[in-house]
């Protein structure tokens with residue numbers, strides 16, 4: 001079977017390409033610059049890549065850019081979207097590539113009858129930001145939608161870009177008879193396949209500096225291996241439909257800092273570790289629908305351990321440790 005993955009050099013997409021190759025798919029993968037070895041070498045080194053991975057150049061903002069890659073595919077995985085939490089020009093840097101890019105990919109899907117399903121990498125950013133209180137008795141589920149006005153009021157531009165992109169995708173898919181499934185993870189962590197740092201993995205290095213009040217902060221995360229496997233299931237399980245919240249853990253930040261302290265003391269200094277109270281109750285995100293897809297969430301300790309190991313292996317942790 002032939003499938004395509006947009007933004008293949010990214011953190012989540014690299015794992016998705018790896019799983020798809022392992023499952024014997026022919027994978028057509030888009031990157032912005034196929035001649036940049038930092039973006040492609042780790043993909044070309046994957047098992048099965050030589051025989052079944054083909055790279056294509058595509059840009060979210062170029063009309064028709066995805067036609068060649070979508071042509072002939074049964075499954076389309078659209079993961080490409082800018083991931084940045086600060087921006088000087090949110091419309092150009094985040095919103096346009098997210099929304100116009102998604103519509104660009106959907107328009108390509110309409111052109112080719114081979115396409116059976118589109119799996120879109122959305123986010124809890126498109127689920128949770130609507131002003132509803134997140135008290136410990138609350139269980140967020142797939143019926144929640146973020147409110148664009150709320151995102152805009154709080155200048156949450158990345159959140160807004162994901163919310164508008166998912167909204168646009170549903171509208172277009174419903175109007176054009178596309179079988180769309182979305183995967184909505186929270187902060188994704190786990191081992192890196194690519195040589196560069198990803199923003200949400202990098203956050204692990206800086207949590208100790210970024211958190212002002214350890215005991216009032218909440219962290220939610222998803223393991224990249226669970227996220228990638230959910231994408232595959234979303235394509236392979238015929239009954240998969242609608243949105244899937246894909247959140248492994250919603251926990252007090254204090255718990256994360258305690259585990260990080262044990263894994264690598266430089267990641268959480270003693271003062272933060274000592275003031276941490278890891279047992280505060282938090283809101284939860286329903287895993288019911290994700291589990292019905294066959295996703296088995298990895299334990300938090302495993303995700304954090306493997307993230308830290310990967311940071312060490314790639315030399316990122318040592319640099320920060322010495323500093």
Ligand code: NDP
Pocket residue numbers: 006007008009010011012013031032033039058059060061079080081082083097121122123124162184185186187188189198199200
């Ligand atoms: P990465 O930054 O690792 O990957 C993003 C990918 O998007 C890169 O391949 C990048 O290409 C591509 N991209 C960005 N802008 C463009 C453009 N204009 N044209 C073509 N490609 C472009 O991020 P992640 O793997 O973390 O994220 C992948 C998806 O998952 C995104 O849609 C993100 O919103 C979503 N997501 C991520 C979460 C996380 O915590 N990381 C959580 C929830 C959802 P290039 O390599 O050339 O820059």
